Amino acid sequence: MIWQQFQSLIGSYPLALRGLGMTVALSLISLVVGTLVGFALGILRTGGNQLISRAIGVWVDLIRGTPFLVQIFLIFFILPELGIELDAFTAGIIALSNLAACFICEIVAAGIRAVPTGQVEAALASGLARWQRMRQVVLPQAMRMSLPPLVGQYVLLIKDSSVVSAIGLTDLTRVGWLVVQRVPNGLLVFAIVGIGYFVVCYPLILLARRLESRMGAAHGEVQL
Amino acid sequence: MLENFSFRTIVEYLPLFGHGFLATLWLSIVSFAGALAVGIILCAMNLQRSRLANVPAKIYIDAIRATPLLAQLYFLYFGLPRLGIVLPELVVGILALSLNSGAYIAEIIRAGILSISRGQVEAGIASGMTYMQRMRLVVLPQAFRVTIPPLLGQAIVLVKDSALLSLISVSELTRAGQLLASDRFMPAEGFITTAACYLILYYGLKGLAALSGRWLGQQSVRSRT
Amino acid sequence: MIEFRGVNKWFGALHVLKDITLNVEPREVVVVCGPSGSGKSTLIRCVNGLESTKDGDLVVDGHRVGDPATDMTELRAEVGFVFQSFNLYPHKTALENVTLAPIHVRKIARSAAEAAGREMLARVGLADKFNAYPSELSGGQQQRVAIARCLCMRPKIMLFDEPTSALDPEMISEVLDVMVSVAEEGMTMMVVTHEMGFARKVAQRVVFMDAGAIVESGTPEEFFSNPKTDRSRAFLSKILRH
Numbered sequence A: 001m002i003w004q005q006f007q008s009l010i011g012s013y014p015l016a017l018r019g020l021g022m023t024v025a026l027s028l029i030s031l032v033v034g035t036l037v038g039f040a041l042g043i044l045r046t047g048g049n050q051l052i053s054r055a056i057g058v059w060v061d062l063i064r065g066t067p068f069l070v071q072i073f074l075i076f077f078i079l080p081e082l083g084i085e086l087d088a089f090t091a092g093i094i095a096l097s098n099l100a101a102c103f104i105c106e107i108v109a110a111g112i113r114a115v116p117t118g119q120v121e122a123a124l125a126s127g128l129a130r131w132q133r134m135r136q137v138v139l140p141q142a143m144r145m146s147l148p149p150l151v152g153q154y155v156l157l158i159k160d161s162s163v164v165s166a167i168g169l170t171d172l173t174r175v176g177w178l179v180v181q182r183v184p185n186g187l188l189v190f191a192i193v194g195i196g197y198f199v200v201c202y203p204l205i206l207l208a209r210r211l212e213s214r215m216g217a218a219h220g221e222v223q224l
Numbered sequence B: 001m002l003e004n005f006s007f008r009t010i011v012e013y014l015p016l017f018g019h020g021f022l023a024t025l026w027l028s029i030v031s032f033a034g035a036l037a038v039g040i041i042l043c044a045m046n047l048q049r050s051r052l053a054n055v056p057a058k059i060y061i062d063a064i065r066a067t068p069l070l071a072q073l074y075f076l077y078f079g080l081p082r083l084g085i086v087l088p089e090l091v092v093g094i095l096a097l098s099l100n101s102g103a104y105i106a107e108i109i110r111a112g113i114l115s116i117s118r119g120q121v122e123a124g125i126a127s128g129m130t131y132m133q134r135m136r137l138v139v140l141p142q143a144f145r146v147t148i149p150p151l152l153g154q155a156i157v158l159v160k161d162s163a164l165l166s167l168i169s170v171s172e173l174t175r176a177g178q179l180l181a182s183d184r185f186m187p188a189e190g191f192i193t194t195a196a197c198y199l200i201l202y203y204g205l206k207g208l209a210a211l212s213g214r215w216l217g218q219q220s221v222r223s224r225t
Numbered sequence C: 001m002i003e004f005r006g007v008n009k010w011f012g013a014l015h016v017l018k019d020i021t022l023n024v025e026p027r028e029v030v031v032v033c034g035p036s037g038s039g040k041s042t043l044i045r046c047v048n049g050l051e052s053t054k055d056g057d058l059v060v061d062g063h064r065v066g067d068p069a070t071d072m073t074e075l076r077a078e079v080g081f082v083f084q085s086f087n088l089y090p091h092k093t094a095l096e097n098v099t100l101a102p103i104h105v106r107k108i109a110r111s112a113a114e115a116a117g118r119e120m121l122a123r124v125g126l127a128d129k130f131n132a133y134p135s136e137l138s139g140g141q142q143q144r145v146a147i148a149r150c151l152c153m154r155p156k157i158m159l160f161d162e163p164t165s166a167l168d169p170e171m172i173s174e175v176l177d178v179m180v181s182v183a184e185e186g187m188t189m190m191v192v193t194h195e196m197g198f199a200r201k202v203a204q205r206v207v208f209m210d211a212g213a214i215v216e217s218g219t220p221e222e223f224f225s226n227p228k229t230d231r232s233r234a235f236l237s238k239i240l241r242h
């Protein structure tokens, strides 16, 4: 019987590949968009304008304070009623990118705040303009701090992409859900789904760990 | 449609949201207690010298961290009956949350214990304490204080994660929003109310974190002087 | 070149600079000394606008500091600042540290900036350290890179805030030697330091500060051999004993 189930599962491999493709596409697109927007928000968050900084802070808090599933429902069901037509894929991308941007904003802002004031003063004193100070002096140092949590955030993003299956996108998790209706062996089906995610996420987890321990080692050296 | 946003309907559904709010609250508390138990056991195993103990713990922790909670939830939901174990959805949900958060909590506790300086442990050894005494009297009390803030962070994550239980029809906060959305075709009313309820829990836990931070700050000042 | 006229500054309720009036002529070297917390750092940080002043006038190279019409970025390019803690960019090599501002502020071509940077690093005795990162350099070497970083901008004025206080004793002279050579080339300098040997050698004037005010001002000979106030006498006896 297990053998029959296996054969039936092997028969579903095109579906599984489509699911994996969808998961990778969702994650990759929102990773790029989320990182770009997140960096911009993080820079604005630590910039001089109190009003903008506050507004970003409130938005980030709202996103951090609510479940991602609820955010997806809000975007998918409410935007159309505001006259913005969107399919499930676009809704998923918007929700995931927004989530990533908010978390990355905080990571980047923390990195920027951790750059010693002496660095900014040295850049100021040599006549570098605001954007040059950011680009040449602050951001490269903030990046060093932010890299491990950033990679960790990408892992969370890939995992969170599973939640968009709730609005019917055929990603890896949704494929598992569909298959398990035909092949009633949840342990087997979702173990395979799990392996799919593991293969993508685990190398990133290892990378984050390595970056972190390397940074811990470098900490003692670069003491100005 | 937002111009005819119906507060009336929300008021009408308020009992349902109240029920969902309490359900989310208590199932989170139960799951968090379970997660603490799982986390402590995993961490204890992980810190053992014997590979027989620490390798399974490491594999478990990595497997949980590298896969989504939703897949884990479906694994239990569709998988347990296969083993002849038929549990109510709510129990499956609490089990999934505990097993998932437990892996993260194990890492939090481990980081707390490893943050205790070697000097502290050596002071314990020098004064003739046994391993258990050192753990109980020197390491754990200090580790406990470092772990409080990240544990509260994990509690926030758990509360938000519990929304996924609505997908296996556990009646909690998100489910209440879904019901209002589908019964009356009012997704805005349903999900905005749901979000607002989660924000109450979020700011509550955040306040608690700030409070504990201040309390721990005072403690450390007192212990330093 | 640098003119303070009745400048005051507060940090909240703390009155850090009290009615400062001071004029530094072109090519003049002024040493500022005084007890810790007397406002020396605040004084020279005002000159390039790292601190803002409350009232009074501060005119640097013909530009009023704090005037909205003054382009501070432009002014800062003309004023070099050497910090007590060096503040080299840790992610850039020595050569990248000294060429950053020439390339981005002065818009000098990279190749020309690098040639000038190498020359300047060689001048401060670091010809073999172009590609070293700050973490690979000693304190004295880092401070010399910091001075070269300022010199590469061809500034009209150089400010030094206790440039040798963070250094081990054996490295102090290598930094002072560079500062002396800069002074001898005719740079306008304000130097916060307790190195009296340096003051005697190149300073035209020593300014003594206490509790936010300039208490005494005179030539090094006058100041060291014949301090006029009790407070400067007490201060001198303290630093000379070491």
Ligand SMILES: Nc1ncnc2c1ncn2[C@@H]1O[C@H](COP(=O)(O)OP(=O)(O)O)[C@@H](O)[C@H]1O
Pocket: C011, C014, C016, C034, C035, C036, C037, C038, C039, C040, C041, C042, C043
């Ligand atoms: N950013 C600041 N905020 C508040 N007080 C400051 C700040 N910077 C310096 N002070 C205070 O101003 C006084 C003068 O400081 P400073 O100019 O650094 O003195 P000095 O360089 O002579 O040691 C000190 O009492 C110091 O505590």
Ligand SMILES: [Mg+2]
Pocket: C040, C041, C042, C162
């Ligand atoms: Mg000072």
